[in-house]
Amino acid sequence: CKDNLHLRKVEFFTNIDENLEVTKELLSFSKEILELPVYLATDFESPPSNISTIKEFDVLGLVLYLNPDKSNYRLNDWFTISSELNLPILLNIPLKKDLLISLKDMYLEVISKSKLISFMVKHPFLPIIEEGKNWYEKLPNALINEIVFLLSKQNVSVNLVGIPYCLLEPSLYPHVQTTYQYPYNPQLYEPYALEFADTLYKLRSYKIRKLLEIKLKEKTSFHSGIDHLIIPWILNHPILYIPVWALHKLTRHIRGKNLPKQLPENVKEIEHRLNKYRKEAEKKLGPLCSSCALKYICDQGKNPFFNTKFSPEPIKGNPIRDPLYFRKDITPNIDKVEEKLIEYYSDIPNLKLKALKITSTTKPWKEILPEDYKIEDRTTHYMPGGVRWFSFNTGELVSTPLCKTNPPLTISVTFGGGFAELIGFSFGPWTKILCPMIAPSHTLTLHIEKDGKYALLRDEELVHPVEFHNLHLVPDYLPSVLEPRISIWNIDGEIVTQGITLWKPEDNLGDSSSLSKKVSILYVCAKYSQRLRISLLSIANQKNVDFSEIEVVVAYIPGLDATEDVLECFEMTFPNIKVVRSPFSKSMWKSKGALINTSLPYCSGDWIVLLDADIVLPPEFISELLKVPSSQLFVAPDGRKMLPPDITAKILLDQIKPWECYSELVNGPGEYRKKEAQGIPIGYCQCCRKEIFEEILYPEFQHFEGADWFFGRSVVDKYGPEYRLENIVLLHLDHGGSQWYGSNKHR
Incomplete structure (x- = not known):
């Protein structure tokens, strides 16, 4: 759940475990293994007698599902327990008329003690409301309106989930939740996780x-x-x-060519196809929804209400595209997880003020003209002052890089002359800073600080970047080498980009593209910061090298371990060695291939050394690498010495400094491995000329196992056998087992 669905919190539902024995095991698993906060959910009519025992598991709250097939709910007992445990209760209530009447007449005062109440058409843990019933056609608007009004007066957050706007009174619109609100509303379930739970709940x-x-x-x-x-x-x-x-x-080795369709070069033909595309989209929506002002923010035909004979009237007016248009005055339900996020982003408003000051009072560093960039893998239609993007699919289109530089950086782009679902910036396949388009034209400004922290502004107002279902592409920090591209998703036929302007401080106008090195050492570090420190020190203690020709690139997860602190200390102690940060979101911590491929553009060296964070280099390693003939493209050490735990412990505590007694450590205790893995150079140290990566990508698995061997094998097959650095043996610090899938401890 944590790695594949990218969740910040989970909800455990039980309707059979009245003694909570299995539930407590799951809560313990969530706390100790998943390290995720949890809500306990149930449809029990009364609280289990031992429910107070859940307090030790740091539960966020209780979620009570009111099952219409049960009739003896002791709500007073639930709220008494809630008060004793100091845990909020969230209610999920199906939209059944009889149940709504009983709530209004008997329990309204009781349920008003809830922190959040959601009235819903469908949920995996609630009985399915049968379609075609008469009550759909006679939706009790007045009753719902009365209940919502009374609850709102008592400061209870109320949601109406799964109901089209056109079936409700306008006064209820602020409480409607649709799937378009999922990326922006912390009260909502992650859609992919909810769908997955729905599937599992029905299976044996x-x-x-x-x-x-x-x-x-x-x-x-x-x-x-x-x-x-x-x-x-x-x-x-x-x-x-x-x-x-x-x-x-x-x-499985048969590969087909799925080339993108090229757009016609003739503008007239493009416009013809554009009109055809729009007519097809309207036909898909149907005559009712296509004429509705809320068609861009409503779930439309995805809703079971439309499977009945009931025919609501479309809402008139100008189209509204902001999913939160009606919810701007609604205070969301905030729990401890969201409070931490709010605290983390507390200084973002200061970045907004800084961005506005820069763009309004400072001379730009660069103005990007239309001819300076193009759309990748698509026909680029240039027009005076801008570039027109055409597309008839729902995917992403990106531009070529606008520049290559180091932060700080401020970018401004104007989007208009059409429409798209999402607009913003791409910094590689795994980093997207995007926001929804909610008006015919927007100016986006992305301000990036020197440390990689950033703020996204849409028309001078802060906006949080959009998260994707089953993907986590929004990092806490951006890398220390930037190659920004324009990214546009789900274009409604056409859109225009123009007015691209970049700002940088005058004392930081260097362009990193011209600062090439001889050697780039690329680490992927996930929970190995202690060993990374020793590995970095082995670089700093290289002999007979010019450190200005060396750079260190580190792909890591901010906040996962102490890597950031290690890098800061290393930079201050060894300022002549360039350090490039390549941060990623937490969901990527086991995706070694993706981290490597995304970080490769930040490597400027002729040689790129893929090095594990638990490897210690001999003092002559880089000088010997630079002696390799230019005809050799792939180089590996002669082998590695697996250091035992006691020696590793002394190295980590600085009782042994490997660069001062390297030969003794190589000849001392520990297993020596030479030409392992069928003689294919594997991931602890693979040295490649930069041109190799123009032809061969590192395999992108969701863990560390095997990808390095497949990469080494591909290089050998294409370029011939590797060149071995004779008598160059690396030291491998012990880490308590192979840990192929990434360590669960900080090492």
């Missing part, structure tokens, strides 16, 4: 095991794509798994 245990197994193996090997095809079959026909898997084994 053997199917759940298979489904979880497939989910855990996503992106863990070259054949993981088959899982996406198998999932629908495995749910109903598990026996198909074997023949399908066998077929895949035989055919």
Whole structure:
């Protein structure tokens, strides 16, 4: 759940474990292993007798589902327990008329003690409301309006989930929640996780095991794509798994060419296709929704209400595109997790003021003209002062890089002349700073501080970057080498970009693209900061090298361990060695291949050394690497010495300084490995000329296992055998086992 669905908190639901024995094990697992805060959810009519024992698990609150098939809810007892445990209660209530009447007549005063009440059409843990019933056609607007009004007067947050706007009175619009609000509203479930829970809840245990197994193996090997095809079959026909898997084994190396369709060069033809595209979109929405002013923020036909004979009237007026248009005056329910996020972003308003001052009073560093960039893999249509983007699919289009430089940096771009779902900036495949388009024209400003912290402004107002379902592309910090690109998602036919302006302080106008090095050492560090410190010191103690020709690039996860502190100390102590930060979001901490591929553009060296954070280099390593003939593209050390735990401990505590007694450590205790892994150079140290990465990408698995061997094998197959640095042996610090999947401890 944590790594694949990228969650900040979880909800555990139980309706059978009245003694909470299994539930307490799950709560303990969440706290100690997942390290995620949790809500306890149930549809029990009364609190379990031992419910006070959950207090030790730091539960965020209680979620009570009112099941209309149960009729003896002791709500007073629930709220008494809530008060005793100092835990809020969140209520999820199905929209059934009889239940609403009983709540109003009997329990309104009681439920007003709840922190959040959600009235909903559908939820995995509630009985499905049958479609086609008469009450759909006679939705009790007056009753809902009265209940919401009375609860709001008592400062209770109320949500109406899954109801189209056109079926409600306008006074209820601020309480409506649609799927378009998911990225911006902390009260809502993560859609992919909710869908996954819905699937699991309906299955028997053997199917759940298979489904979880497939989910855990996503992106863990070259054949993981088959899982996406198998999932629908495995749910109903598990026996198909074997023949399908066998077929895949035989055919998995066959690659098809899925080239993007090129747009016509003729503008007239483009406009013709654009009109055709818009007519098809209106036809898909239907005559009712296509004429509604809220079609861009409403769930439309995805809602079961529209499966009935009931025909609501479309809402008239100018189209509204802001999903939170009606909710701006609603105070969201904030729990401890959201409070921490608010605290983290507390200084963002200061960055906004700084950005506004820079863009209004400072002379720009660069103005990017239309001919200075183009749209990647698409026809670029230039027009006076701007670039017109055409697209007829829902995916992403990106520009070529606008520049390559170091922060601080401020970028401003104007979008208009059309529409798109999301607009913003891309800093590689795993870093997107985007926001929704809610008006016909926007000016986006991205201000990036020297330390990588940033603020995104839309028309001079702060906006939080959009998160994606089942992806986490918004990092806490941006890298210390920037290659910004314009990123636009789901273009509604066409859109124009213009007015691209960049600002930098006058004392920081250097362009990193011209600052090339001879050697770039690229680390991926996830929970290995203690060992990284020693590895960095082994670089600082290299002999017979010019440190101005060396740079260190570190791909890491801010906040995961003490890597940031280690890098700051290293920079202050060894200012002549350039350090480049490549930070990522926490969901990426096991994705070594993705971290490497995204960080490679920040490496300016002729040689790029992929080095594990637990490796100590011999003092002559770099000088020997620079002696390698220019004809050699792939280099590896002669082997590595696996240091025992006691020696490693003394090194980590600075009782042994390896660069002062390197030969003794190589000849001392520990296993010596030479030409392991069938003689293929593997990931602890792979030295490549930069041109190799123009032809071969590092495999992007969701863990560390195997990707380095596949990469080494691909290089050897294409360029021939590696060149070995004779008698150059590296030291491998012990870390308590192979830890192929990333360490669960800080090391």
